[in-house]
Amino acid sequence: MADAVVVHRATRASRIAGVVAVVVVLVLASFPAWADPSTLRLFVEFACLLALAQMWNLLAGYGGLVSVGQQGYLGVGGYALVAAADLGGLNPFVCVPLAGAVAALVAVPTSKVVFRLQGGYFAIGTWVVAESLRLVASNTAAVGGGTGTSLISIREFPKAMRESVTFWIALAVAVGAVAALYWLLRSRHGLALTAIRDSERAAASQGVDIAATKFWVYVIAAFGCGVVGALYFLVNLRISPDAAFGVSWTAFVIFIVVIGGIGTIEGPIVGTLLFFVLRETLADFGTWYLIVLGLVAVVVMVRFPRGLWGYVAERFDLHLFPVRRRLTADGG
Amino acid sequence: MIGWIDTVLQGLLLGGLYALFAVGLSLMFGVMRLVNIAHGDFIVLAAFLAIGIALGVPAGPALLLAMVLPVMIAAGYGLQRGVLNRTLGKDILPPLLVTFGLSIIVQNVLLEAFSADSRGLSAGGLETQSLRIAGDLAIGWLPLITLLVALGLTFALEWLFGRTTLGRAFRATSDDPEAAGLQGIDHRHVYALATAIAFGVITVAGVFLALRTTVSPSDGPGYLLYAFEAVIIGGLGSFWGTFAGALVLGVAQAIGFRLDPGWGILVGHLVFLAVLLVRPQGLFPRTRD
Amino acid sequence: MSPLLATRGLTAFYGDFQALFGIDFEIHAGEAVAIIGANGAGKSTFLKTVSGLLAAAPERIVFDGRPIGGMPAAAIVRHGIAMVPEGRRLFPSLSAEENLLIGSYAKRNGPWSLARVYELFPALREVRALPGNALSGGQQQMVAIGRALLSNPRLLICDEISLGLSPLVVTTLYGTLPAMMREGLTVIVVEQDVGIAQRTTNRLYCFQEGRVSLQGRSSELARAAISTAYFGSGVAP
Numbered sequence: 001m002a003d004a005v006v007v008h009r010a011t012r013a014s015r016i017a018g019v020v021a022v023v024v025v026l027v028l029a030s031f032p033a034w035a036d037p038s039t040l041r042l043f044v045e046f047a048c049l050l051a052l053a054q055m056w057n058l059l060a061g062y063g064g065l066v067s068v069g070q071q072g073y074l075g076v077g078g079y080a081l082v083a084a085a086d087l088g089g090l091n092p093f094v095c096v097p098l099a100g101a102v103a104a105l106v107a108v109p110t111s112k113v114v115f116r117l118q119g120g121y122f123a124i125g126t127w128v129v130a131e132s133l134r135l136v137a138s139n140t141a142a143v144g145g146g147t148g149t150s151l152i153s154i155r156e157f158p159k160a161m162r163e164s165v166t167f168w169i170a171l172a173v174a175v176g177a178v179a180a181l182y183w184l185l186r187s188r189h190g191l192a193l194t195a196i197r198d199s200e201r202a203a204a205s206q207g208v209d210i211a212a213t214k215f216w217v218y219v220i221a222a223f224g225c226g227v228v229g230a231l232y233f234l235v236n237l238r239i240s241p242d243a244a245f246g247v248s249w250t251a252f253v254i255f256i257v258v259i260g261g262i263g264t265i266e267g268p269i270v271g272t273l274l275f276f277v278l279r280e281t282l283a284d285f286g287t288w289y290l291i292v293l294g295l296v297a298v299v300v301m302v303r304f305p306r307g308l309w310g311y312v313a314e315r316f317d318l319h320l321f322p323v324r325r326r327l328t329a330d331g332g
Numbered sequence: 333m334i335g336w337i338d339t340v341l342q343g344l345l346l347g348g349l350y351a352l353f354a355v356g357l358s359l360m361f362g363v364m365r366l367v368n369i370a371h372g373d374f375i376v377l378a379a380f381l382a383i384g385i386a387l388g389v390p391a392g393p394a395l396l397l398a399m400v401l402p403v404m405i406a407a408g409y410g411l412q413r414g415v416l417n418r419t420l421g422k423d424i425l426p427p428l429l430v431t432f433g434l435s436i437i438v439q440n441v442l443l444e445a446f447s448a449d450s451r452g453l454s455a456g457g458l459e460t461q462s463l464r465i466a467g468d469l470a471i472g473w474l475p476l477i478t479l480l481v482a483l484g485l486t487f488a489l490e491w492l493f494g495r496t497t498l499g500r501a502f503r504a505t506s507d508d509p510e511a512a513g514l515q516g517i518d519h520r521h522v523y524a525l526a527t528a529i530a531f532g533v534i535t536v537a538g539v540f541l542a543l544r545t546t547v548s549p550s551d552g553p554g555y556l557l558y559a560f561e562a563v564i565i566g567g568l569g570s571f572w573g574t575f576a577g578a579l580v581l582g583v584a585q586a587i588g589f590r591l592d593p594g595w596g597i598l599v600g601h602l603v604f605l606a607v608l609l610v611r612p613q614g615l616f617p618r619t620r621d
Numbered sequence: 622m623s624p625l626l627a628t629r630g631l632t633a634f635y636g637d638f639q640a641l642f643g644i645d646f647e648i649h650a651g652e653a654v655a656i657i658g659a660n661g662a663g664k665s666t667f668l669k670t671v672s673g674l675l676a677a678a679p680e681r682i683v684f685d686g687r688p689i690g691g692m693p694a695a696a697i698v699r700h701g702i703a704m705v706p707e708g709r710r711l712f713p714s715l716s717a718e719e720n721l722l723i724g725s726y727a728k729r730n731g732p733w734s735l736a737r738v739y740e741l742f743p744a745l746r747e748v749r750a751l752p753g754n755a756l757s758g759g760q761q762q763m764v765a766i767g768r769a770l771l772s773n774p775r776l777l778i779c780d781e782i783s784l785g786l787s788p789l790v791v792t793t794l795y796g797t798l799p800a801m802m803r804e805g806l807t808v809i810v811v812e813q814d815v816g817i818a819q820r821t822t823n824r825l826y827c828f829q830e831g832r833v834s835l836q837g838r839s840s841e842l843a844r845a846a847i848s849t850a851y852f853g854s855g856v857a858p
Contacts, residue, residue, distance in 0.1 A: 497722075
């Protein structure tokens with residue numbers, strides 16, 4: 001009689017990591033009570049980049065879509081916040097998810113156009129879209145044109161409350177992005193995505209609807225980037241086309257991805273942490289800091305195509321957020 | 333009416349410059365399916381190399397070009413052989429991330445060396461001279477020469493690809509690098525040659541750019557987008573297609589600028605997106621089964 | 622007389638998967654040797670190691686006294702081994718004639734020229750300007766063979782040239798083998814069609830699961846022995 005085969009999801013390392021994660025989130029949630037404002041702001045920026053990196057991870061790591069234009073949706077999110085809150089009179093905090101929805105809506109027709117392109121050309125095509133959005137914003141006087149504008153309506157709220165709520169939104173965004181990716185990838189949708197990533201043709205022959213899957217991945221990623229955009233300008237208050245649609249957003253995410261690798265969930269977390277460490281230590285060196293980032297990206301990518309974390313994870317079989325299923329014979 | 337003809341004319345001449353940008357990108361993609369995100373930054377680098385030499389040595393544009401060409405061509409060969417060849421494979425991510433990293437490096441090295449000011453090259457008066465065609469219509473000599481050089485380079489590349497042994501090797505390697513190896517073609521060397529040639533074209537583009545307008549270190553990505561749009565509008569697989577696409581883009585931008593200065597570049601983007609939506613294979617694709 | 626090509630204890634791996642388990646093989650100048658075997662027996666793997674498409678230990682493959690294991694394909698062509706790959710693998714971006722011409726990229730001296738190839742395969746003259754993949758299967762195979770000949774090899778390897786072709790075309794193709802060999806060519810033929818392999822070669826090797834299961838003079842091997850060696854476990858012929 002054949003042994004029964006058991007499907008395992010968790011590993012010992014992942015169970016420990018899970019506990020640690022819950023503790024960390026609880027501690028973070030208490031920050032607004034005792035941490036100083038600059039720390040709160042730093043965390044918001046961290047959350048923004050982490051969420052962006054996870055969106056990129058979803059697109060490239062699982063959807064096989066390498067986009068260099070996600071800053072377009074970030075900008076749409078930021079401007080949607082300013083328009084809805086200042087011009088539309090809505091509660092700025094409520095506008096955060098709304099901004100995501102607006103970005104997702106923009107992504108729907110956009111996908112129709114950019115999906116005509118493949119690979120590297122798709123990447124640059126998304127950049128063209130982002131640039132087009134930037135130019136539209138630059139030419140729209142209602143939101144300040146080329147020089148931009150400020151988020152005014154937020155001033156109605158007292159400072160401490162503003163900072164706390166924004167922080168908790170950031171925490172929700174960070175946790176949400178990681179959790180959403182984790183949940184998505186453990187589901188059968190995640191299997192479909194991994195199948196597409198590994199081999200489109202094989203996936204299609206198994207009944208996976210490639211076009212629909214890519215579409216939803218693209219739209220969800222746009223939503224995430226839109227939310228990040230709104231969140232960022234909720235804190236930074238001053239928005240301009242260059243700040244909102246600048247390709248440097250993608251540059252930073254790319255660095256994070258190079259370090260952390262894609263295709264894992266903990267990779268972007270590791271990458272974002274390292275990015276911030278580097279940023280804080282090298283901030284005074286201006287252009288040299290960016291040159292170092294670029295050099296690291298080139299060297300790491302040539303030597304470790306799966307990213308530094310990807311290499312470590314393979315080498316030491318370390319999977320903290322396991323999305324794979326291990327098969328063992330009963331008793332394993 | 334004359335105003336519109338003039339706009340189209342200026343657009344065509346602008347397209348000549350864009351053709352210089354685009355043809356190198358088309359070459360690299362055609363041979364090794366590599367999209368070099370730092371393409372525009374290398375054009376700017378070539379421009380600044382010429383500008384840098386001109387700061388110390390009194391030399392005309394032709395001499396500057398002759399001095400920068402060997403450096404850039406060697407750099408292209410070395411870059412492909414030493415770095416980019418290692419990124420080529422089934423995964424599309426490494427070449428994109430590496431060339432993105434190169435883009436950041438080039439921009440910031442130039443920023444360190446030259447500061448953020450925009451600079452240009454002098455053509456000894458040629459910048460302001462023009463050729464009168466009819467009535468009020470005039471074409472600048474420099475834009476005209478740029479267009480003619482672009483035409484010549486496009487012709488030369490088509491000839492290289494279609495009629496020479498190296499061109500055959502390029503096409504064969506692009507089709508099937510492993511089978512090409514079975515014919516004695518070392519694909520690492522062939523790829524590096526392709527990049528070397530592309531960098532030669534990039535150098536010409538950079539020098540003409542600096543003659544025509546001032547350049548600043550962060551201008552690269554913009555030029556990458558124009559080059560890319562020209563290639564897509566024109567259609568993949570043909571240098572003439574890329575040349576035509578560049579002219580279309582130039583005219584689109586010129587018309588946009590005439591409508592409203594803030595809309596110039598945007599009209600170019602919109603035409604590109606429209607072509608992508610309506611005729612994704614481009615206007616003049618070379619059908620290849 | 623030492624062999625033109627010899628392998629001793631040749632092993633080959635695809636990642637962790639071992640495909641060849643110690644192949645001893647040799648061919649002398651002027652010979653025609655066939656390699657037969659079922660799919661997955663290791664024939665193509667063996668050819669890949671000899672032609673440089675798959676890594677091997679240097680001293681395991683010796684060609685004309687020189688260890689060539691692990692050398693890149695392009696270098697091996699320059700030393701005088703040419704392969705007609707399985708599936709032809711013509712270049713779609715090149716015309717039929719350009720496909721032939723690319724064969725001479727390695728610039729080796731020898732009797733083969735474009736004119737001589739057209740003499741060998743007159744049917745190609747009419748289709749010389751067509752793109753490589755617009756030709757019929759038989760014509761493509763002729764181009765693939767001609768392309769390999771134009772590198773003026775000392776050793777020609779033909780990987781399953783009968784695949785997908787009608788018996789008449791296959792006979793015609795194999796009919797040109799003597800003419801090629803008169804020019805001093807040594808030939809290895811990999812075939813699924815055991816009959817034609819036996820008829821057109823001097824000696825024959827049978828591969829089975831990465832090992833040599835039978836070898837001998839083509840004219841002397843009996844069908845029963847070949848069947849056993851081919852399938853590995855006394856399957857009735």
